[in-house]
Amino acid sequence: MFRLIVFASFIVFSVTACVQGDSNVERGNRTQVLHIGNNAEPQGLDPHQVTGVNESYIVLALFEGLVSKHPATLEIQPGVAESWTVSDDGRVYTFSLRQNAKWSNGDAVTAHDFVWSWWRGLQPALGNQYVFMYFPIKNAERFFNGEVSDFSKVGVTAIDDFTLRVELANPTPYFLQLLDHYSTFPVHRATIEKWGEPDESYTRWTRPQNMVTNGPFELDDWRLNKHLIVRKSQTYWGADKVRLNKIVFYPYEVGPNEERLYRAGQLHYTSETSIDRLPWYYENKPHHVSIAPYAGTYIYRINNKKPHLKDKRVRQALAMSIDRETLIRTVLNGLFTPAYSIVPPGLLGYQPPQVFAYDPSAARNLLAQAGYPNGKGLPEIELQYNSSEQHRKIAIAIQQMWNKELGIKVRLQNKDWKVYLDDEATGNYEISRGSWIADYVDPNTFLDMWVSDSGINRTGWANPNFDKLVLKDAPSAKTRKARYKHFYDAETLLISDMPFIPIYTYSSHHFIHPSVNGMPPNIMNYYNWRYVYLDADWRAEPK
Amino acid sequence: MLRFVLVRLLQSIPVLFTVITATFFLIRQAPGGPFDADKPVIPAVKRALEAKYNLDLPMWQQYLNYLGDLLRGDMGPSFKYPGWAVHDLILSGLPATAELALYALLVAIIVGVLAGVCAALKPNTAQDYIPMSVAMLGICMPTFLLGPLLVLVFGFWLNWLPISGWGDLPGDKIMPSITLGAAYAAYVARLTRGGMLDVMSQDYIRTARAKGLPERVVVFKHALRGGLIPTIAFLGPAFAGLLAGSFVVETIFQIPGLGRFYVQAAFNRDYTMILGTTIFLSTLIIFFNLLSDLLATWMNPKLRHQLRGQSV
Numbered sequence: 001m002f003r004l005i006v007f008a009s010f011i012v013f014s015v016t017a018c019v020q021g022d023s024n025v026e027r028g029n030r031t032q033v034l035h036i037g038n039n040a041e042p043q044g045l046d047p048h049q050v051t052g053v054n055e056s057y058i059v060l061a062l063f064e065g066l067v068s069k070h071p072a073t074l075e076i077q078p079g080v081a082e083s084w085t086v087s088d089d090g091r092v093y094t095f096s097l098r099q100n101a102k103w104s105n106g107d108a109v110t111a112h113d114f115v116w117s118w119w120r121g122l123q124p125a126l127g128n129q130y131v132f133m134y135f136p137i138k139n140a141e142r143f144f145n146g147e148v149s150d151f152s153k154v155g156v157t158a159i160d161d162f163t164l165r166v167e168l169a170n171p172t173p174y175f176l177q178l179l180d181h182y183s184t185f186p187v188h189r190a191t192i193e194k195w196g197e198p199d200e201s202y203t204r205w206t207r208p209q210n211m212v213t214n215g216p217f218e219l220d221d222w223r224l225n226k227h228l229i230v231r232k233s234q235t236y237w238g239a240d241k242v243r244l245n246k247i248v249f250y251p252y253e254v255g256p257n258e259e260r261l262y263r264a265g266q267l268h269y270t271s272e273t274s275i276d277r278l279p280w281y282y283e284n285k286p287h288h289v290s291i292a293p294y295a296g297t298y299i300y301r302i303n304n305k306k307p308h309l310k311d312k313r314v315r316q317a318l319a320m321s322i323d324r325e326t327l328i329r330t331v332l333n334g335l336f337t338p339a340y341s342i343v344p345p346g347l348l349g350y351q352p353p354q355v356f357a358y359d360p361s362a363a364r365n366l367l368a369q370a371g372y373p374n375g376k377g378l379p380e381i382e383l384q385y386n387s388s389e390q391h392r393k394i395a396i397a398i399q400q401m402w403n404k405e406l407g408i409k410v411r412l413q414n415k416d417w418k419v420y421l422d423d424e425a426t427g428n429y430e431i432s433r434g435s436w437i438a439d440y441v442d443p444n445t446f447l448d449m450w451v452s453d454s455g456i457n458r459t460g461w462a463n464p465n466f467d468k469l470v471l472k473d474a475p476s477a478k479t480r481k482a483r484y485k486h487f488y489d490a491e492t493l494l495i496s497d498m499p500f501i502p503i504y505t506y507s508s509h510h511f512i513h514p515s516v517n518g519m520p521p522n523i524m525n526y527y528n529w530r531y532v533y534l535d536a537d538w539r540a541e542p543k
Numbered sequence: 544m545l546r547f548v549l550v551r552l553l554q555s556i557p558v559l560f561t562v563i564t565a566t567f568f569l570i571r572q573a574p575g576g577p578f579d580a581d582k583p584v585i586p587a588v589k590r591a592l593e594a595k596y597n598l599d600l601p602m603w604q605q606y607l608n609y610l611g612d613l614l615r616g617d618m619g620p621s622f623k624y625p626g627w628a629v630h631d632l633i634l635s636g637l638p639a640t641a642e643l644a645l646y647a648l649l650v651a652i653i654v655g656v657l658a659g660v661c662a663a664l665k666p667n668t669a670q671d672y673i674p675m676s677v678a679m680l681g682i683c684m685p686t687f688l689l690g691p692l693l694v695l696v697f698g699f700w701l702n703w704l705p706i707s708g709w710g711d712l713p714g715d716k717i718m719p720s721i722t723l724g725a726a727y728a729a730y731v732a733r734l735t736r737g738g739m740l741d742v743m744s745q746d747y748i749r750t751a752r753a754k755g756l757p758e759r760v761v762v763f764k765h766a767l768r769g770g771l772i773p774t775i776a777f778l779g780p781a782f783a784g785l786l787a788g789s790f791v792v793e794t795i796f797q798i799p800g801l802g803r804f805y806v807q808a809a810f811n812r813d814y815t816m817i818l819g820t821t822i823f824l825s826t827l828i829i830f831f832n833l834l835s836d837l838l839a840t841w842m843n844p845k846l847r848h849q850l851r852g853q854s855v
Binding site for chain 2: 041043044045046049051124125126127128129131132144145201202203204206223224225226250252253256257260261263264266416417418419421422423425434435455456
């Protein structure tokens, strides 16, 4: 019993001894240190290798490409390039680089750095998964495939130290957007060559003591599964405008854990909200919630090769009998917006067609015409999704809608992520949950994925007219308007055939502390860290 | 004694070999590969990636290569975090996980043994029922419920303890240790109670009492040593279980440990990481089983005698 008392008093003592001090947010606001929930441990930091969203946030702090984007409008603005000219035929870009752009070790960022970096980005052995970002450049794809071995035939040349000339194969209206994608960022040659071969993947050059970068921040500390810290770079050309001293990225998985840390003042920003907690925040802390449309679409792929799903009237009936408004209001706490097209409305001025609407009676007619009146004769349909509570809830709701409106029986199949991907890729599914997030700001990123030989199509649907509109007509259009017209026609074709069912347009949704400035919501969920700062005078409003 | 240890160590070699072989071939049977993603990788890039990891070789050759590398102490690079070797990742997570497991084990022993002894001293009274009911609750309550519950009470309502981290703020190690240790404390309590009840009815306890020793000495010096043997036998596997099972607690409290790597590796089809963590943990389990057997032998005079006879 004596020991019990000793133990108990030890516990009580240690508990009372550690009353908490300042939170990360309070301390961060005083010292301009931003604490960011970043979803997962970054796979790496090499701009020519990483692929994920969470890596991109870190890489965008560390590096800068020829151009960057305005944090709110996403319009292209100067980066390492101070200015540029485009030839009349839209095929030759000439960039003038800043004379004061510097690497974090003090070296100048030159046009030669870009030429060498792009040569490296095109090395097959490097395993650059975003290598297709280079393919609009003349001969880049052929160089990558080994059909051209002389890199001087590829359309990128350093005229002098600060002038870079880029020649494209075809006019590519969204080319400048690609230059703010990390796969086209410059990397520091001497550093990479010090730690391995140029095309050797994942060498030690990205470790904190080794890494040389050219962005507004440089790598400070990287502790696995704990945090990654970047600090303000003193050599960055715009350093006098950068107000944050540090950004701390935490690899915290989204959901209740991240929300709990936010509530405790450990984070300024969560990579997502926790949907179940949203009503509480609406009620108590509405100014901590940020929700904005996001360039991504939630879809159900249909396997067009299955006999009973071959008839497009069946697919249309399925699409028209989903009550998206109700689904979003009840299951998703109103977080998203219904989608009737694949391109989200308003992507740089493009408005997609609305080919169909929610219309259960028309859906029943279509199903009857296809030979399945009231669902009779239609075999049970299997609907697969990757393990997630939210996907499950959505699938259950849609299962009920199809059963109620069309008399169709649906079996739900929950699969582990890799099993789900494998089954989708090999066509071993009937209906499969899917989604697409834009790679760059242009409708093309949502449409070229459905051409016949695309690896992302995976529905078995093919339409030569669609291929022609997307691959031939749109790229050679002279004006944005003409180009959008081709996209519009292509999308009308696509949605009429309904190889997949659009369900909702994503939102980016975060808890974000009111002291954070310069992170306006935008459709790409893009942040330009050099504009971000913390308001030290922020005070919680009186209750 | 030495022979006993040597025999056990030799026995562990085929065990480990079987674990490695079974894991190596089983994970390849799982659908999907490490480079499958929603956005398919360009074929030339995928070939380059597969060549880097020798996935283009026949399976038996990959297996032999792996065994060869392993003998040289090289577990290869992780697939998911290619910038890091598997042993780097394991070593980076091990300190936090080992420390957490150790504290959780301490919580389990201190709370469990005290509760078990209390209960055994007055069986079938309130002093027995109350700790044992709490122990049952501890076994039933999953860590993913207990953790957030503790955080709510001690982190948010009382504001006594930090709700996350490991070694960043004073006191941040308390809640994770209790959360992880609670279920084990409950097992220890039940095992201790059983062992103590068994011992308290033995002749030598009656002898000790007849000698006129105070009850405190009887319980703590004579009875506890025998009564704890089932508990000790449980502790070895329990420690290994704590190391391997800390994933949930590490996620709740954001502890940079091994558990998250271990679980995520399976989801990611990170072949080398799955193999590395499995080999590492099986080695630990074998080691701690051996350790707890040795401890139990040392505490049990009968067994100690037998072994001594053997080694002569």
